[in-house]
Amino acid sequence: MAESPLRVALLGCGTVGTAVARRLVDRADEFAARVGRPLEVVGVAVRDAGKPRPESGLDASLFTTDADELVTRADVVVELIGGIEPARGLLISAMKHGASVVTANKALLGEDGPRLYETAAENGVDLYYEASVAGAIPLLRPLHVSLAGDSVQRVMGIVNGTTNFILDKMDRTGEDLADVLTEAQELGYAEADPSADVEGHDARAKAAILASLAFHTRVAAPDVSCEGIMSITSEDIRAARKMGCVVKLLAICERRQDERGDESLSVRVHPTLVPRSHPLASVREAYNAVFIETELAGELMFYGQGAGGDPTASAVLGDLVQAARHKVTGSRGPGESAYADLPILPMAQVQTRYVIRTDVQDRSGVLAHVTSVFGTQGVSIESMRQGVRRSEDGLATLTIATHAASDAALARTVDQLRLLDDVSAVTSVLRMEGI
Amino acid sequence: MAESPLRVALLGCGTVGTAVARRLVDRADEFAARVGRPLEVVGVAVRDAGKPRPESGLDASLFTTDADELVTRADVVVELIGGIEPARGLLISAMKHGASVVTANKALLGEDGPRLYETAAENGVDLYYEASVAGAIPLLRPLHVSLAGDSVQRVMGIVNGTTNFILDKMDRTGEDLADVLTEAQELGYAEADPSADVEGHDARAKAAILASLAFHTRVAAPDVSCEGIMSITSEDIRAARKMGCVVKLLAICERRQDERGDESLSVRVHPTLVPRSHPLASVREAYNAVFIETELAGELMFYGQGAGGDPTASAVLGDLVQAARHKVTGSRGPGESAYADLPILPMAQVQTRYVIRTDVQDRSGVLAHVTSVFGTQGVSIESMRQGVRRSEDGLATLTIATHAASDAALARTVDQLRLLDDVSAVTSVLRMEGI
Numbered sequence: 001m002a003e004s005p006l007r008v009a010l011l012g013c014g015t016v017g018t019a020v021a022r023r024l025v026d027r028a029d030e031f032a033a034r035v036g037r038p039l040e041v042v043g044v045a046v047r048d049a050g051k052p053r054p055e056s057g058l059d060a061s062l063f064t065t066d067a068d069e070l071v072t073r074a075d076v077v078v079e080l081i082g083g084i085e086p087a088r089g090l091l092i093s094a095m096k097h098g099a100s101v102v103t104a105n106k107a108l109l110g111e112d113g114p115r116l117y118e119t120a121a122e123n124g125v126d127l128y129y130e131a132s133v134a135g136a137i138p139l140l141r142p143l144h145v146s147l148a149g150d151s152v153q154r155v156m157g158i159v160n161g162t163t164n165f166i167l168d169k170m171d172r173t174g175e176d177l178a179d180v181l182t183e184a185q186e187l188g189y190a191e192a193d194p195s196a197d198v199e200g201h202d203a204r205a206k207a208a209i210l211a212s213l214a215f216h217t218r219v220a221a222p223d224v225s226c227e228g229i230m231s232i233t234s235e236d237i238r239a240a241r242k243m244g245c246v247v248k249l250l251a252i253c254e255r256r257q258d259e260r261g262d263e264s265l266s267v268r269v270h271p272t273l274v275p276r277s278h279p280l281a282s283v284r285e286a287y288n289a290v291f292i293e294t295e296l297a298g299e300l301m302f303y304g305q306g307a308g309g310d311p312t313a314s315a316v317l318g319d320l321v322q323a324a325r326h327k328v329t330g331s332r333g334p335g336e337s338a339y340a341d342l343p344i345l346p347m348a349q350v351q352t353r354y355v356i357r358t359d360v361q362d363r364s365g366v367l368a369h370v371t372s373v374f375g376t377q378g379v380s381i382e383s384m385r386q387g388v389r390r391s392e393d394g395l396a397t398l399t400i401a402t403h404a405a406s407d408a409a410l411a412r413t414v415d416q417l418r419l420l421d422d423v424s425a426v427t428s429v430l431r432m433e434g435i
Numbered sequence: 436m437a438e439s440p441l442r443v444a445l446l447g448c449g450t451v452g453t454a455v456a457r458r459l460v461d462r463a464d465e466f467a468a469r470v471g472r473p474l475e476v477v478g479v480a481v482r483d484a485g486k487p488r489p490e491s492g493l494d495a496s497l498f499t500t501d502a503d504e505l506v507t508r509a510d511v512v513v514e515l516i517g518g519i520e521p522a523r524g525l526l527i528s529a530m531k532h533g534a535s536v537v538t539a540n541k542a543l544l545g546e547d548g549p550r551l552y553e554t555a556a557e558n559g560v561d562l563y564y565e566a567s568v569a570g571a572i573p574l575l576r577p578l579h580v581s582l583a584g585d586s587v588q589r590v591m592g593i594v595n596g597t598t599n600f601i602l603d604k605m606d607r608t609g610e611d612l613a614d615v616l617t618e619a620q621e622l623g624y625a626e627a628d629p630s631a632d633v634e635g636h637d638a639r640a641k642a643a644i645l646a647s648l649a650f651h652t653r654v655a656a657p658d659v660s661c662e663g664i665m666s667i668t669s670e671d672i673r674a675a676r677k678m679g680c681v682v683k684l685l686a687i688c689e690r691r692q693d694e695r696g697d698e699s700l701s702v703r704v705h706p707t708l709v710p711r712s713h714p715l716a717s718v719r720e721a722y723n724a725v726f727i728e729t730e731l732a733g734e735l736m737f738y739g740q741g742a743g744g745d746p747t748a749s750a751v752l753g754d755l756v757q758a759a760r761h762k763v764t765g766s767r768g769p770g771e772s773a774y775a776d777l778p779i780l781p782m783a784q785v786q787t788r789y790v791i792r793t794d795v796q797d798r799s800g801v802l803a804h805v806t807s808v809f810g811t812q813g814v815s816i817e818s819m820r821q822g823v824r825r826s827e828d829g830l831a832t833l834t835i836a837t838h839a840a841s842d843a844a845l846a847r848t849v850d851q852l853r854l855l856d857d858v859s860a861v862t863s864v865l866r867m868e869g870i
Contacts, residue, residue: 023584023731033651033774034583130581136732138573138581146565146573148469149458149752216468279738282717296458296749297571300739303714304732314731317584322769331766334757339468 005040006324009074009099011067011090012081013046015309016104016131018056020078020316025057035324043070045090072097076323078316079103088112095123100323100332102316104131110205110221113212117336126332128319133206134159134288136311137304138318144213145334147294152214154254154293156433159206161286161306162197163229163249165189167271168284170237171246177232189286199228200249203269207251210290211267214253216340225268225347232271236428239357239399245273246281250433256345264343266350270431273355278434291434348408353382353435355401357428358417362389362396366422370398373420377413379405395424401432440475441759444509444534446502446525447516448481450744451539451566453491455513455751460492470759478505480516480525507532511758513751514538523547530558535758535767537751539566545640545656548647552771561767563754568641569594569723571746572739573753579648580769582729587649589689589728591868594641596721596741597632598664598684600624602706603719605672606681612667624721634663635684638704642686645725646702649688651775660703660782667706671863674792674834680708681716685868691780699778701785705866708790713869726869783843788817788870790836792863793852797824797831801857805833808855812848814840830859836867 008024010017024031024041032038041058045067053063064070067086071077071094079094079101081087087108091101096119103109109116109132120127130140134157143152158164162184169180181198184190196202204226211219229249240247250272256264274281279301283289288306293299305311326332360366367384374381380403387397402410410429417423443459445452459466459476467473476493480502488498499505502521506512506529514529514536516522522543526536531554538544544551544567555562565575569592578587593599597619604615616633619625631637639661646654664684675682685707691699709716714736718724723741728734740746761767795801802819809816815838822832837845845864852858 019731027586030586031584033772137735138577141581142573142577145757146576146753147749148756149466149754150749151462151465279717282714294749296454296745296752298740298746300572300737302735302737304735310731311733314582314585314729317731318581319584321583322580325769326766329766331761331764334760337468 003037005038006035006075006327007042007073008039008320009042009070009077010044011071011077011079011087013044013053013056013063014080016312016316017044017080018053019309019313020080021056021058023313023317031321034321036328037324039320039324042074045070068093071099074099075327076320077101078320079105080316081105082107084108084111088116091116092119095119095125095127098123098125100126100128100327102128102319102323104129104312104316106132106202106205106209110208113209113220114218114338121335124332126323126326128323128333129209130319131312131315133209134290134302134304135306135308136314137288137290137302137306138315139290139302140209140213142302143210143292147292147297150297151295152255152292153295154252155210155214155290156280157210157251157290158248158280158283158288159251159290159306160197160203160249161288162190162194163203164283164288165286166198167229167232167247167249170232170234171241174234174238176234177230198230200226200269203249203251207253207267207269210251211253211265212336212338215255215265215342216337217265217342218338219265219267219344223267223344225270225350227270229271233428236430239428240273243273243355244276245432246276247271247430248274248280250274250280252433255342264345266345268347268350273430273432274434280434349406351404351406353402353404353432354410355399355430355432356414356426358398358400358426359395359424360398361422361424362394363422366398369420369422370400370417373416374400374402374413377409377416379409379413438472440473441470441510441762442477442508443474443755444477444505444512445479446506446512446514446522448479448488448491448498449515451747451751452479452515453488454744454748455515456491456493458748458752466756469756471763472759474755474759477509480505503528506534509534510762511755512536513755514540515751516540517542519543519546523551526551527554530554530560530562533558533560535561535563535762537563537754537758539564539747539751541567541637541640541644545643548644548655549653549773556770559767561758561761563758563768564644565754566747566750568644569725569737569739570741570743571749572723572725572737572741573750574725574737575644575648577737578645578727582727582732585732586730587690587727588730589687590645590649590725591715592645592686592725593683593715593718593723594686594725594741595632595638595684596723597625597629598638599718599723600721601633602664602667602682602684605667605669606676609669609673611669612665633665635661635704638684638686642688642702642704645686646688646700647771647773650690650700650777651772652700652777653773654700654702654779658702658779660705660785662705664706668863671865674863675708678708678790678834679711680867681711682706682865683709683715683718685709685715687868690777699780701780703782703785708865708867709869715869784841786839786841788837788839788867789845790834790865790867791849791861793833793835793861794830794859795833796857796859797829798857801833804855804857805835805852808851809835809837809848812844812851814844814848
């Protein structure tokens with residue numbers, strides 16, 4: 001009896017599903033030793049059950065189109081379909097039938113995480129989703145479990161490999177975004193429709209998941225302010241380089257305290273200037289890395305591959321082993337909590353540092369006019385630098401770095417700058433972190 | 436009843452103990468929310484119970500010299516005394532009395548880990564020791580739990596902050612080891628007796644712990660080949676710099692396969708040349724970082740503070756919360772396993788790349804004589820570089836980098852080089868990793 005296998009059901013058999021299945025077959029003894037009982041794949045739900053899938057290592061009879069039925073007869077269900085439905089319905093049904101579930105579905109968790117967390121708690125099962133953020137990097141369990149005696153102040157991560165590949169390539173070659181995006185698509189680093197990546201939606205879902213775990217507060221994707229990388233130009237990258245910075249798309253979740261000591265959260269995704277000396281600046285190509293600041297531990301960083309069949313399978317299988325161990329011992333891991341219930345600050349109130357690049361007339365009095373606009377809006381200037389007058393248009397680039405200012409004050413400042421006769425254009429407004 | 440507190444006993448009240456106690460007092464509500472029941476410190480075992488310790492935030496009546504009695508009346512015992520005895524006896528007694536235990540004691544785990552693991556399993560309690568390796572960095576739980584569905588090939592870590600501080604300072608300033616060590620002692624980065632750090636014994640215990648978890652095999656400190664940094668000269672650092680490398684003291688645990696496919700482990704601590712482009716090379720000052728290579732996840736790195744009161748307290752408190760949650764739910768985490776039981780390769784058989792620096796006579800035929808020694812011993816040369824003849828002694832530096840060779844073959848090569856008339860001295864032999 002002790003040796004009766006635990007039943008594993010897979011939903012989806014794409015790149016990750018195939019890697020997971022293959023490993024379960026090839027290393028059956030290892031999994032049995034680590035779990036305490038053998039794992040048996042009892043079915044794989046797919047769209048076309050007749051398609052041959054020899055690379056999975058599984059018997060053809062295990063493939064089925066009836067996912068609804070499959071989830072009722074498993075101890076652990078691994079969901080790798082992605083998207084909202086039918087994934088959500090299947091996961092909820094699986095948990096109601098007593099199965100623990102493992103998923104890599106960031107979109108679903110970002111949109112409806114709390115409902116899934118509650119279903120898991122109500123049914124006394126595990127819901128694990130390590131693979132949903134930063135792929136192979138063990139990140140969510142450390143954040144949720146290892147740092148449970150500490151207090152997280154800030155999570156700042158490169159959690160989207162596609163955009164990091166693009167920005168890194170732009171930094172190294174000086175190419176334009178459009179060209180690099182085409183290359184990324186050819187190399188398979190970007191989808192044919194890259195909008196989920198380049199518009200920041202993928203990172204936004206991940207930011208919601210990270211913030212929920214780090215701050216014991218329910219944060220959903222729509223709570224996350226989000227700006228993608230499509231407006232980043234090669235000129236932005238060059239200007240960043242001159243300042244000793246790189247541009248990274250960061251998911252930032254931080255705890256803030258107002259003058260009265262009341263806490264709130266800022267959760268946002270945007271292109272960010274990061275000094276080259278910061279550990280996140282050296283994260284190249286499609287790698288992911290997450291920088292965490294806590295009260296006691298100080299600065300931590302986790303680095304690794306954020307996507308791909310095998311790396312994602314590593315995270316999924318780690319979750320599967322843990323869920324299966326709990327099935328063997330009749331326990332469950334710690335669930336998500338939302339006891340802190342911190343308010344989420346509207347983006348207009350979030351304070352960050354900015355770097356604003358403008359094209360100005362090269363004549364006396366310009367600096368006085370520009371600085372007075374900042375002064376009127378209460379935005380404190382940290383440094384200014386004026387380039388040489390360009391022969392082609394007679395304009396000069398004026399770059400202004402600010403101290404921390406609210407998004408609202410900055411927006412008003414930019415609006416007023418645009419009204420100045422001396423200012424031909426505000427060419428770029430970027431936030432800066434990691435100073 | 437559900438609200439009756441869990442009893443926590445602390446053994447030791449130094450820097451880490453005080454930080455742990457203070458946090459439990461100051462954030463009692465937070466701990467109660469995360470554990471599911473309040474935590475109550477029921478006693479602190481110290482040498483001098485009469486000494487006032489207001490900084491702990493605890494009532495003076497809680498301090499006791501009777502550690503033996505204290506461990507019999509707690510749900511979780513946190514051991515921060517260090518050393519082998521009485522720590523070992525107290526932990527074993529605590530577990531036999533049904534308490535889960537948390538410890539930061541790498542020396543004890545390195546020496547007698549298996550006995551502790553077994554005691555925990557026999558008594559159905561948790562034994563956690565996240566703080567014992569790489570301080571604040573969540574590392575052991577990710578290795579043990581998150582990567583449980585993957586297969587670790589290699590763990591390569593900077594796990595001793597003192598030696599990293601020294602080597603980093605030597606690299607940045609060109610100073611000699613003795614001078615930097617004195618500075619490190621003045622700054623509190625090194626002990627008055629620095630031998631445990633600079634001779635590599637601290638890193639050795641940590642290597643044993645890492646190897647045990649990564650490879651499901653019992654590895655104790657005496658199984659770990661160990662070489663410290665005392666022989667590293669400023670000339671070694673300069674030579675490394677010329678090769679685009681830094682010198683780091685690394686704890687290396689790796690799985691090897693021989694021609695027949697049989698697996699074995701190499702577990703060792705030694706100064707190592709690491710290319711500046713490798714993520715470990717940029718780990719500065721007293722920071723720690725651990726680089727892990729797995730079959731599925733690929734390359735991962737974990738970075739953070741390796742020592743200090745608050746960082747160590749972060750890891751200890753994370754373990755405490757997890758052990759306490761298990762007490763609340765009546766479960767326990769996965770124990771250590773040794774099912775793989777891989778043999779540990781003697782150092783003489785371990786293959787690594789080497790860089791050998793020699794002083795040679797500047798005359799014709801030298802290179803032929805030197806290379807023929809390597810050829811005779813079957814050690815393949817990857818590159819050679821000869822410096823200019825020095826006016827003071829008429830000698831030139833000849834630096835030879837090898838392909839992977841066994842420690843034994845390399846030792847024979849060095850012995851024979853020393854017999855050559857052309858070779859005035861073999862000034863340095865260093866291993867190289869991360870190419």
